[in-house]
Amino acid sequence: MTPALVLGVLGVVYGDIGTSPLYALRAALLHFSDDGLEDWEILGIISLIIWALILTVTVKYVVFILRADNRGEGGILALMALAQRNVESPRARWAVAVVGIIGACLFFGDGIITPAISVLSAVEGLKVVSDAFDHAVIPIAVAMLLALFLAQFRGTGSMGAMFGPICAVWFLVLGVLGVIEILHNPAVLLALSPHYAVQFCLTYRLLAFVAFGSVVLAVTGAEALYADMGHFGRRPIRWAWLWLVLPALALNYLGQGALLLRNRAALENPFYLLAPEWFRLPLVILATAATIIASQAMISGAYTIARQCVQLGFIPRLEVRHTSETEEGQIYMPQVNMLLLIGVLILVMAFHTSDNLAAAYGIAVTGTFVCTSCLALIVFRRQFGWAWPLVIGVFGPLLVLDLLFFASNVLKIPQGGYVPLVLGAALFAMMTTWNRGRELLFARFRQDGLPLRSFIARLPQSRTIRVPGMAVFMTSQADYLPGALLHNLKHNKVLHERVLFVTVTNEPIPYVPADRRREVEQLAPDIHRVALRYGFQESPNIPKELEALKPLGIAYEAMQTSYFLGRETVVAAAVPKMSKWRQWLFGIMSRNAVPATEFFRIPPDRVVELGVRVAI
Template structure:
């Protein structure tokens, strides 16, 4: 049987109490790190959000109250969706200090006994993860393209060069990913600090010229705007939400910085800078309606526009880098939780576990981003595709938060629904308004998400059927051990490691080895890798060893969904418990399954085809588990499901 990740265990998990915080003491370096990693995406929204929202109302010219109404909607979206929902509440729900949609899903599943309820929670988490990948493709495209479009404001002669320059920047960004983010991270924070400072200063200068725009801080204008325009205002919600894209990063990156620095940076630096810049753009439009051509770059004086284009491009590259790194993290979590096949994971840092590079994910993102830039041409067109993925993730997060705060924090159902219900309604309004943009490009993240959803559910179901078939056809390990003293099997020198996902059953690779070679090594290790629905497993819980017979041991290795297995390293540590392990005298026996259709198939034909394709393209176990390829013996087996 091929080694693979067993299903997450449902037993009790020792975890710190809800709200556990591993945040560090605030320091300038930490705040700079938060600015560079967490807020790159939402920090570049002023490049396109206000303009995209106001384009719905350009017929007949922009009215004063329309500008104030849209501004008020944007400001209060930042307050309600980001500040109240994420900063105040969601950041409290950490899974061993880690955040993100899959961490929240695992937290919501904790303590749920019903298999149907666990699967329903898993579907919400899978949906959110699929939509996150859709967001991961669109973010680099729209961010870089909107920054480079500033060249058209500097000089109309640059118009034809916008797309080639954007494509070159994106190609360079993806092609240097294999080097890791460590060397680039040192400049991320300072660049983003300069970016937010520029946002605030440009906004304040224009607000001083037209302080009337501060009226938009009152929710009265947002309510009046919605009551007056109704359906058109609802359609505009699809563009207003562009101002809060990247909010999920606050939660997803909590494991890197802790909640306190993220909250402090948002409340005292990021939110004021964003609000001032949006108000500054509004003040400019109140004075010169024709500035709608590109209100962000027109805020700057002529001499500063070209430097601002370079600064904006750097900021969007950082925003894209954060989303790319997040896609790697989510992909590894999906592998560890058993939702997608094994993928190659390269560690780009010797000290930071979280700095990884996944070539397959990187190539898929690059192809998708370049296609989007070439197909949509402008950031305005891409804005139509942007939003569904983001708002869909918002909805999934709110649904999971209701469950987590009820079960983990002990909130009463009326209180949990009373807090998150209105926020969920707002998320649904944003989502449905973006559904209206499907014909203009909103189909992109939906098609991508639907394809990923089909792949994840097919892989998960296929592995479940394989596990069931192995248990049905397998020989109990205890029975084999009991018969072993009476057999005449020849024992040969060395250590044999048999990888198995079913700890209580004899690996198929061992049966085939005995059948063909008629020998058994003098030392035998049955190794099972199990993933738990927590980010990291404590070192003292990593390894469990049980002696089944003299020189025959069962080794259970536990990993969290943020960790990458390293089997040889863990087996070398067996010397600490008195088990001799010599790497050069060890052979790893792996099984390679060939899936065939059973007489009565348990999956539809298209799912069987998809599962087979995914199985064939999974990264070999030798790479995923970091097993030396020259020490491996593979034995094939046909499995009918």
């Protein structure tokens, strides 16, 4: 717990939820503004927002979910891996995986919508400064988003030092603006009582249920508390929320409510109208900086989730560039960055305003909430040994609240809620197709392959010519002879003096300890089998790992080593085990996967690739 660590938490973890006051209250009150707003309606909506912050963020995430760390790491996929380790049947493990995949897909949807709605809502403050900016909002927002995404290759390290202080100033300004307006109308403090939230729901019923879809905008970004736990730890995240972020957000929402109680016309933009006229332009600049930070946090989170999906076998290999020599988590993924940029620009050009985008925002967030609650039920029951009555008593009401938020956002599907659903469905189809295709591919390898020990046993009787140097054969099936070796013997009729069969496995934990990273087994003189293990937060580096084998008796010399890789061409079997559209999709994904040389950081000038056709 240091001031620098808390500043880092403010800049990375709370950027998204910290920008919600820009649009959340206004979006919720617009449902009731046609015939004028009553005081109790304003108090009711503010009460709903504040208690959503308390129940969803404070109780669910800060108090409970942050306890469910996967060896220090958090996030929907880390929670999925933790839940999978605590269920036994294959069917239950697959069901848990499906929930995790759905949560990850919706997180990507959130990662596309967050930059669009955050930057738009900030730039729209220019309309309050002057009407002359009405037609400049979209071009300015597009220019800022282009600059943000095109600068990603530099990494977040150089910008990270500025994020925390800017966000600290942002939260202080939120609180101060709120306090000033509350002093003018202290009656708004009545909204702290849940009585007004209950009264509002009982009075409006169905319309209150509809308003839930906008109230949830106040808690967008709550998942970041859990996703970024591995970077900062529980204590700084909890401390920053309880002592700075939650008070600042609550004071600002109360301040906006106090302003609306005395001036209904302020509904045009209650956040910016809180500020005195001389401070509005600086506030727009500060808000824009805060939304860029919020967008950066979601973009970085998308990189992390994408890498975890690759390591867990749900999407093909993607290029991963490390932007820091000291921080493993600071990465840049060009393909993911380009897809995010395209998606964000399409949303900005299609929806034009943050109010329109608010309809698309809620489903992605609430869907992730529901997935997290479902997985938490399993983890707290099996991992922590809680009794079922305690698990249901704690997470049952929270899951019901998440389902209410999600169901209310389903009503907004025609207005834009279809965006994250379409995106999520497409990603779900891709992930499940890739996972199933790889399973069939490995099964075919085992069916057609030659057991490795049988080959080793017959090697002394064979007349295979041994040539100088070391050959490294990358294989996914540790007990079977790699196809690349069979083809090498068939065409070249030689075998190197020293041979390594290297298998890389990904384990459902963030990081593999050093003492379990490497395992070496001698199969015959100068022939070894090497098992390398990585967690889903790690990127493999084969040459570096082979260098580390020298103390174990492996005389690795980089310039005397050749790497043999098999490149599979997937074709349909006589009796296909996947539908035609899945075969087509799997083929496209296979052809566009990053080559193994790049993914495993193998020097390309030391690689020999041998092709093989595989029918599945």
